[in-house]
Amino acid sequence: METKETTLHPDTAIDDGKAIAGWFYACLAVGGAIAGLFAPGVLQDGPAAHTFLVMIALIAIAVTMFLTALPAFLLVQLVRAWRLPRGFADILIPASLSPLIGAICFGGHPAVLLLAPLGALGGGVYWFAVGKPQAPKQTDGV
Numbered sequence: 001m002e003t004k005e006t007t008l009h010p011d012t013a014i015d016d017g018k019a020i021a022g023w024f025y026a027c028l029a030v031g032g033a034i035a036g037l038f039a040p041g042v043l044q045d046g047p048a049a050h051t052f053l054v055m056i057a058l059i060a061i062a063v064t065m066f067l068t069a070l071p072a073f074l075l076v077q078l079v080r081a082w083r084l085p086r087g088f089a090d091i092l093i094p095a096s097l098s099p100l101i102g103a104i105c106f107g108g109h110p111a112v113l114l115l116a117p118l119g120a121l122g123g124g125v126y127w128f129a130v131g132k133p134q135a136p137k138q139t140d141g142v
Helices: 016-045 047-082 088-106 110-129
Strands: 003-007 137-141
Touching: 016 047, 016 110, 047 088, 047 110, 088 110
Parallel strands: none
Antiparallel strands: 003 137
């Protein structure tokens, strides 16, 4: 009688420290991208504007961390439990849910759709930072 057994791909086992670091890098990337939207206009205004740009980046990073801590943890668990294709799921799910979280926090303004690329950026950075894990694979066991 054959039984199916699940074996984890070696890259699937991610320790908590690596996952938290990946989330932190993703938050830095998203916060930096948000600050980068202001950079062209701000950098022309001199040193005081540079301080303003740094403050925008720090605030964007803090808000990103606050809004994504719990959803990021839950989504990673969901992706692992459902054995979704990593990389694709790590990018597509945050890109889909970022506008939803924005709509809940900021009302239904259509501008929240601009959060989708930021979600994709954060998901991609997370996936790369944790070592590009793959979904567990089913193998035939005896």
